[in-house]
Amino acid sequence: MRVIDTAAGLTPEALGEVLGVPVTAVRREKIGSGQIGACYRLRLDCADGARRRLVAKLAAEDEGARSFLWPVYRAEVAFYRDLAATVKVRTPRCHYGAISADHTSFVLLLDDLHPAVQGDQLAGCAPDRAAAAVANLAGLHGPRWCDPALLDVPWLKPVGAEDAARLGEVFGPAVGTFVERFAGRLDDRDVRTLRETADAIAAWVVGRPDVFGLVHGDYRLDNLLFGDDGRVTAVDWQTIGLGHPLRDLAYFLGTSLPPDVRAARERDLVGVYHAELERHGVTGYDLDACFEDYRFAALQGPLITVLGCAYGTPTERGDRMFLAMAARSCAAIRALGTLDLV
Template identity: 35%
Template sequence: MSFATVANFPRSPAELDPSWLHHTLTPFFPDLPPVRALQCERMGTGQMGHNVRVALEYDGSPGLAPHSLVCKFPSLDPMSRATGVALRSYEIETNFYRQVASRIQLPVPRCFFASCDPNTGHFLIVLEDVRGAEPGDQLASCTLAQARCAIDALAAIHAATWERPELASLEWLNRSNEERRAQVVQFFQAAVPGFLDRYASALEARHVRVLDEFLSLMPLWSELPRPPFALQHGDFRPDNLLFLRNRSSPYRTLVVDWQTASWGPPLADLAYFIGGAFEPDDRRRYEGDLLVFYWERLRRRGVRGVSFIRCVEDHSLYAFAGIVMAVAAAMLVERTPRGDHMFCTMFARHAQHVLDLQAFSVLEPRMVARLREHRSLE
């Protein structure tokens, strides 16, 4: 991993230059010839960041050095960028690569540089360009084979970080304090009217009723997470996955876009993925087997002390997380036609997931227990 002072990195693709990239790559490839030229092209559909593929030309053979890189910059849209700063999204992703991925083997692209100025929102992450990988597509849904590869990667992330105290102590990662929860609840509740007004014609009445019922329960729901905890991706869905082909790697899926990483209940990632990655009929067919697959993968990687019954219960409890994300994200980032389609699709799938799992019946006993705890402390 390459580290630099806040002032010492390009702020936009236009500021990238061959000498800076050569300096950045040399610690990883000591015999690297000078970078002679570069060419940038926009890539991806992300709304919180501006990603470019950078093709490199060298004065000589680069050996094992990359012929192209992926560089991540802040969003060009002022609203999305302001959101990234307010939620510390750019700072979180930068710190993830600097402090977590650099020390623990995880299914992520190799990182060559990561730095951020949290005051201005300027950041830059330089990653390997995983050529030949097939990016996931939230709107097209996952195949069962892709889902199993994704869940295998998710179990690897959770198992590698399960209850690790050095991660739990990271302030930027473990943000589950009362003030943080209150901010999330306040924003979600404020975002709901605008979401319903914007997308009224695209939403089914039964799904809106789920949102209406959950709205008043959300404050207590946000207090329910309990150990064991692990590294959470926070937005683990097909758009943020790269499916590998013919690649020498211990993983068949790489996970990108770590701007929502946190320390919390691992089953929230699984429920979010399964609830949003499929059309409802496909999800109903695959869900039980995928839950078993995840639990078995955890155990194969040495995780003990969490029963399959606990996994099933938490899977239902955190089915609501997809609703929170769909509503909040829709109102936080630049509005685009694909974004509108995606957020409506996400909301419908996650609301139906809640209904199919009868998740309110799991939520209510937990909330009653939590209310009793509150009263005992008064």
């Protein structure tokens, strides 16, 4: 399948070929920060007079970055190719996807969901929006809950003991760097919680293996689009993997809601999620078990926050976002007694 390697390749001829519709003109606008890849909003004029709006996702412009980022490119293309049709989570429709043999170049042509509005990780969200988001999340988890066929998907790999040990070796120093970088801006309680999380992370990441499924990995407000009709759509599937599904739920609630709001509403919100799991066919998993797994899963918050900070390009907004996510998720870990469960 044809891979469009750069923005210059988004020509009427190339797009017409891959879409199977003659295209007479293309206008493109770069969107996003471009840290992981390059995204463009496309407006297409077609030979039949129709106009189409799409978003094109391509590999990073930096060739060196591509050689490092290829696993996330493979994951996102494979998600749309192999998994999206088997789950009920709302995602943009994928009109075309292709990736090179070495996985360093790819193209995805997705629906442009304008005028849906991106969530704001810094601002957080109201409980009604959180309820819509967790209901959508259950559409990812429920249909493939504990599905043994997932273990046979060649590009999905559950975390094993060696992976867990390596994560522990990487995460501890990353926490140290995070604490140093934000010295004076982190609450002392959060510093202690981060260091205790680093000590526990290797055991945690392989904990409770009897429940497993698809995990988005970075299900947070900046990766969600909210429509006028209240519907939520999840984007950015580069971190899709196998693990305990409640990691996504704990990460979303722990980083998206101010601690007082989370504490007041989290049982209701976990209840919304659990009811949706049952609607998608999950049985033998009661609400009490779900809430206990939610408590256990809360270490996902500092894990993704610290690693995202370590490997992302520093920006002023990014720093404020990571600080807010760390503070919120550390407060959740303490309130939920998560470290006592590892």
